[in-house]
Amino acid sequence: MSAASQALFANRWLPVLLVTPLALLIVVFFYVPIIQAFYWSFFLERPFGGGSIFVGWANFARVLADPQFWQAGRRTLLFMVVGSSLAVLIPLILAVAADRAIALSQPARNVLVWPKGVAGASIGVVFAFIFNPFVGILAPLNHWFPGIWNPGIDGTDAFITLIAAHVWGGIPFNFVILLAGLQSIPRTMHQAAAMDGAGPWRRIFDVQLPLIMPQIFLTLVLEFTESVTSAFALVDTMTQGGPGGATMLLVYKIYTDGFAGYDLSGAATQTAILMVFVILLTSAQFAFLGRRISYER
Amino acid sequence: MVENAHSLNIAASLVLLLGITYILGPLYLTFATASQSYEYLLRSGLAWIPGDQLFNNIARIFTETRIPLQMLNSLLVALSQAVATCALSFLAAYAIVGFRARWAGVVFALILATIMLPLDIRVITTYQVASNVLAPVNWLLDATGLNGVIGEVFGAPLHLEWSVLNTHFGFIAPLVAHGTGTFLFCQFFRTLPADLFKAARMDGAGPVRFMFDILLPLARTPFAALFVLTFLSGWTQYLWPLVASSTPDMQTAVVGLARLSPDTDGAVPDFPLIMAGALIVSIIPLAMIALLQRYLVRGLVLSEK
Amino acid sequence: MNAIDTAIRAAASSIALKGVTKSYDAAHQVIPPMDAEFRAGEFTVVLGPSGCGKSTLLQMIAGLERVSGGAIVIGGREVQNLEPKHRGCAMVFQNYALYPHMSVFDNVAYSLKVAGMPKPERIERVEAVARMLGLSELLARRPSQLSGGQRQRVAIGRAIVREPGVLLFDEPLSNLDAQLRHDMRLELADLHRRIGATTAFVTHDQVEAMTLADRILILNKGRIEQFDTPKAIYHRPASVFVAKFIGSPPMNVLPVTGDGSVLRLADGQVVVEAPLNGNFVLGIRPEDIVFGTGGPLKARLRYREDLGSHSVLAADLAGEVVRVATPFGVDIAEATDLSLSFPQARLHLFDAATGRALPGAIGAQ
Numbered sequence: 001m002s003a004a005s006q007a008l009f010a011n012r013w014l015p016v017l018l019v020t021p022l023a024l025l026i027v028v029f030f031y032v033p034i035i036q037a038f039y040w041s042f043f044l045e046r047p048f049g050g051g052s053i054f055v056g057w058a059n060f061a062r063v064l065a066d067p068q069f070w071q072a073g074r075r076t077l078l079f080m081v082v083g084s085s086l087a088v089l090i091p092l093i094l095a096v097a098a099d100r101a102i103a104l105s106q107p108a109r110n111v112l113v114w115p116k117g118v119a120g121a122s123i124g125v126v127f128a129f130i131f132n133p134f135v136g137i138l139a140p141l142n143h144w145f146p147g148i149w150n151p152g153i154d155g156t157d158a159f160i161t162l163i164a165a166h167v168w169g170g171i172p173f174n175f176v177i178l179l180a181g182l183q184s185i186p187r188t189m190h191q192a193a194a195m196d197g198a199g200p201w202r203r204i205f206d207v208q209l210p211l212i213m214p215q216i217f218l219t220l221v222l223e224f225t226e227s228v229t230s231a232f233a234l235v236d237t238m239t240q241g242g243p244g245g246a247t248m249l250l251v252y253k254i255y256t257d258g259f260a261g262y263d264l265s266g267a268a269t270q271t272a273i274l275m276v277f278v279i280l281l282t283s284a285q286f287a288f289l290g291r292r293i294s295y296e297r
Numbered sequence: 298m299v300e301n302a303h304s305l306n307i308a309a310s311l312v313l314l315l316g317i318t319y320i321l322g323p324l325y326l327t328f329a330t331a332s333q334s335y336e337y338l339l340r341s342g343l344a345w346i347p348g349d350q351l352f353n354n355i356a357r358i359f360t361e362t363r364i365p366l367q368m369l370n371s372l373l374v375a376l377s378q379a380v381a382t383c384a385l386s387f388l389a390a391y392a393i394v395g396f397r398a399r400w401a402g403v404v405f406a407l408i409l410a411t412i413m414l415p416l417d418i419r420v421i422t423t424y425q426v427a428s429n430v431l432a433p434v435n436w437l438l439d440a441t442g443l444n445g446v447i448g449e450v451f452g453a454p455l456h457l458e459w460s461v462l463n464t465h466f467g468f469i470a471p472l473v474a475h476g477t478g479t480f481l482f483c484q485f486f487r488t489l490p491a492d493l494f495k496a497a498r499m500d501g502a503g504p505v506r507f508m509f510d511i512l513l514p515l516a517r518t519p520f521a522a523l524f525v526l527t528f529l530s531g532w533t534q535y536l537w538p539l540v541a542s543s544t545p546d547m548q549t550a551v552v553g554l555a556r557l558s559p560d561t562d563g564a565v566p567d568f569p570l571i572m573a574g575a576l577i578v579s580i581i582p583l584a585m586i587a588l589l590q591r592y593l594v595r596g597l598v599l600s601e602k
Numbered sequence: 603m604n605a606i607d608t609a610i611r612a613a614a615s616s617i618a619l620k621g622v623t624k625s626y627d628a629a630h631q632v633i634p635p636m637d638a639e640f641r642a643g644e645f646t647v648v649l650g651p652s653g654c655g656k657s658t659l660l661q662m663i664a665g666l667e668r669v670s671g672g673a674i675v676i677g678g679r680e681v682q683n684l685e686p687k688h689r690g691c692a693m694v695f696q697n698y699a700l701y702p703h704m705s706v707f708d709n710v711a712y713s714l715k716v717a718g719m720p721k722p723e724r725i726e727r728v729e730a731v732a733r734m735l736g737l738s739e740l741l742a743r744r745p746s747q748l749s750g751g752q753r754q755r756v757a758i759g760r761a762i763v764r765e766p767g768v769l770l771f772d773e774p775l776s777n778l779d780a781q782l783r784h785d786m787r788l789e790l791a792d793l794h795r796r797i798g799a800t801t802a803f804v805t806h807d808q809v810e811a812m813t814l815a816d817r818i819l820i821l822n823k824g825r826i827e828q829f830d831t832p833k834a835i836y837h838r839p840a841s842v843f844v845a846k847f848i849g850s851p852p853m854n855v856l857p858v859t860g861d862g863s864v865l866r867l868a869d870g871q872v873v874v875e876a877p878l879n880g881n882f883v884l885g886i887r888p889e890d891i892v893f894g895t896g897g898p899l900k901a902r903l904r905y906r907e908d909l910g911s912h913s914v915l916a917a918d919l920a921g922e923v924v925r926v927a928t929p930f931g932v933d934i935a936e937a938t939d940l941s942l943s944f945p946q947a948r949l950h951l952f953d954a955a956t957g958r959a960l961p962g963a964i965g966a967q
Contacts, residue, residue: 008397008494009504015392019404022385022479029471030411032433033422040422094316097309100302104313111317113593114324117582119533119551122575126327129568135342137326171320176597191666192699196713196760197687200302206712210703229418233535237555251417258421259540267421275414282413 034275040268059269069270071245072253075159076228079249083163083231084223087170088216094171095178096204109179116172120230124237127165131157151239155246158239162247165234166227174219181215182208221285228278250274331355331572338568354573363545364574367553370465372581374538374549375531378469382527383520386478391508393479394486395494405483411476417536424540427467431457463543471537472530478523481599485519486512522596525589532582550578606730606765611798615677615690615767616642617663622672622682624658624824632658633824635672640768642677645794645801647811650821651847656804659821660770663802665689677767687716692761693770697777698753700745700760706732707741710759717764731759734796751782755789762797771803775810787813808848812836820844838950842957845885845950851914851925854891857954858884865964867920871899874946876964883957885950888914888927897943915940 041059043052063069094112098105115123130136133150141149151158185208193203209216232251235241241248241256250270258267329344332351337344358364389408393401416423426432434457438444448454461467497507538549545553554574586593617640624633633655640646648656661667663674665686674682681689692713700709707728708715714724732738735755745753754774761769775783791814794801805811811818812832820827820835820843827847828840839845845853858865860878867873873884893915901917901924908930915926917940926942951960 015396015398018388018392022389025474029474033419033426036422097312100309108313117586118579121535121551121555139342180598188695188699194686195693197716200305229415
């Protein structure tokens with residue numbers, strides 16, 4: 001609205017008043033905690049009072065020397081790459097299919113947003129049951145090949161279960177965004193490509209996917225953050241980080257270190273590291289990917 | 298179009314069928330198991346067909362667990378969060394888009410930054426802040442030396458304390474401190490023609506009048522969209538209500554559900570009861586999606602860019 | 603003249619519509635059975651008001667819409683069941699439909715790439731077309747970096763690069779401003795003179811139709827009202843609809859009654875002698891009405907519009923508004939009584955019931 005700034009109101013204090021309630025909440029519950037995380041990563045904080053002492057980089061040295069931190073980091077990265085890719089790829093395929101004028105398109109558009117109403121913790125509870133090695137859906141497999149499937153013992157099985165639940169819960173948002181992108185492609189674009197000789201299969205790759213690159217990029221960026229930060233409910237209800245730390249993601253480790261281990265300084269330090277990682281990751285994505293696919297329609 | 302798209306349409310139908318199965322399958326198994334008895338589960342495992350124990354299991358949820366009370370908590374938290382988010386985001390977005398304030402761009406960026414670092418990631422220090430919201434004031438008093446003066450005058454330095462943990466306000470406030478709603482309203486306001494603002498000024502409407510008479514009625518759809526979106530997010534929150542509540546009676550339903558499955562090694566948990574709980578806990582948000590799907594989809598699309 | 607010109611001229615095919623119909627549901631026929639032939643190498647304009655079915659007709663020729671019945675024959679081949687790419691047609695869309703993610707070069711080259719043409723040949727072809735349309739400097743750009751006129755040229759380049767037998771245009775000038783529209787019209791006419799492609803051009807703008815067309819097909823509610831040269835359509839309109847649709851201001855049409863010897867207006871004034879009985883519609887163009895010479899018809903001036911080159915007077919005549927074009931500068935006070943005469947040789951007579959022209963009855967036909 002820069003060109004239309006003549007149209008705007010010129011009051012000086014009213015906008016300050018309007019923005020204050022939200023700004024106050026954001027300062028108190030967003031910026032103060034972030035600053036505190038960085039602040040405490042340089043202090044040794046005793047839980048529940050008792051004061052704190054400045055320790056310089058000692059907290060970082062301690063965390064970075066901890067093999068469990070590195071394992072959780074690697075697990076988080078793996079979860080992020082595999083989980084996000086699938087959580088974008090599967091809705092993308094579904095959206096391309098639902099964009100066609102076929103009978104199943106309408107019911108699919110309806111049903112595929114349902115998971116939005118199921119809490120991550122509920123998904124975790126349900127998937128933990130469905131993939132339960134003794135009574136779950138794969139229990140018959142164990143009957144014939146004993147021990148082939150057991151998320152309680154096998155780290156890979158647990159990880160797969162986690163990914164399946166994560167993708168399930170991520171379908172609605174990504175599906176809706178990608179489908180909206182596909183549907184905003186003008187009809188004449190398809191017609192022009194058809195006149196140019198491109199059949200419907202070819203148009204998917206030459207016209208549809210390139211034109212929804214902004215949406216694919218957006219879902220991927222949001223999904224990366226989402227997978228790093230919001231897997232807590234799934235881990236807590238399905239695996240509690242086990243077996244053997246196979247599903248110990250950083251968000252869950254921070255929680256257990258802080259709330260169960262009372263190591264507030266360690267947890268704050270890991271929080272600081274994780275935040276820096278997320279900020280760098282998001283910035284890098286925007287810097288490298290965002291620039292290459294921004295074009296006007 | 299006159300072209301042979303049969304192969305693609307068949308493939309697309311298959312894909313959608315798989316997708317629908319992937320979504321509905323777990324929901325169906327939840328329902329089927331919730332309608333069987335624990336004995337059935339021990340005997341035959343996961344239920345493929347519904348039994349006759351559904352009402353029995355649901356009745357047990359109501360009599361043996363705190364989930365009904367916790368659902369009231371959830372309802373209160375989700376509703377308040379949705380209302381507060383709608384109201385505060387609307388005001389903030391109007392302040393950013395509707396006025397010639399030089400700080401608008403900076404404030405907008407600072408509000409948007411909240412989307413990048415969700416609550417789950419900074420839960421430790423947010424918990425500390427919530428345990429004493431006034432801690433920054435104390436810190437300011439100390440840092441400015443004001444407390445030294447107060448200590449000399451009143452005999453003791455001022456130390457304010459206000460914990461919002463285990464209160465409904467404490468559940469809601471950190472979740473309202475989020476930028477999606479502001480972003481959504483800003484996007485919406487920017488689609489309005491600039492002439493609308495000009496016309497209102499020509500008609501002599503001041504900024505407050507303009508907000509109530511013009512913007513508010515026009516913004517009905519984004520309001521509804523944001524409300525649905527925030528309500529669902531509030532209802533499905535897990536980590537924050539988990540750490541911010543210290544008594545079972547204050548927990549939300551989702552937290553209560555997760556606590557239903559005991560950490561038993563070896564023994565098979567009472568899955569029919571747990572699945573009945575999962576059904577009950579999901580019924581309100583699912584009904585909301587069924588009824589207000591239009592707004593949910595609109596909200597998801599609006600919050601996109 | 604270069605290779606592309608000759609190739610397109612050689613490829614030009616005729617289009618024959620044989621009983622083509624289109625309906626979206628059983629009750630409603632958008633296009634009732636239609637027969638027409640677009641001759642090879644001719645520039646045919648399909649003209650009609652919005653909703654007359656002209657775009658549907660074009661899309662059926664292109665293969666973007668299915669025909670409900672009948673046959674379309676392009677270059678002697680029945681094509682109504684073929685996919686668009688097998689019909690030898692190329693199309694320029696109203697909003698150009700350029701691929702925003704591709705450069706100008708890739709946009710033009712895309713159809714050749716899909717067809718599997720080797721790269722060196724592709725480059726040669728695209729560059730030839732670019733030279734012809736003045737796009738050589740723009741090949742590396744994205745569509746978003748082009749002006750409206752340049753986008754238009756890219757869209758045309760994309761269409762002709764395949765050397766199509768038929769070139770289809772769907773209201774391609776309607777998104778341009780007045781000046782650019784004028785310039786592009788001249789460019790299109792020039793292009794057609796050079797490449798001689800069979801062209802079907804859909805528009806609702808009669809000026810585009812009159813200036814570009816070899817022949818104009820006028821559509822009304824899916825039916826052909828007239829299919830003839832611009833000259834014939836202007837001077838011998840086949841129906842009241844055509845008469846009122848073409849010309850600016852359009853032809854005046856007045857209900858008249860014949861008593862066997864003369865035709866009278868609704869208020870009883872005699873227009874012309876004719877041995878006709880019954881109700882008719884009389885047409886006369888504004889510039890054909892002779893005014894101010896003490897003519898027999900009495901009318902009252904309502905208002906005048908000075909257009910610089912000439913003036914248009916609007917007058918009440920027998921309860922109808924009649925427009926008269928006069929040279930600029932004829933000085934008339936407002937609200938005066940006018941004397942008009944309708945030269946018999948300039949009159950058009952139409953059947954009152956069907957609206958069809960009655961050639962030879964009187965005057966111009």
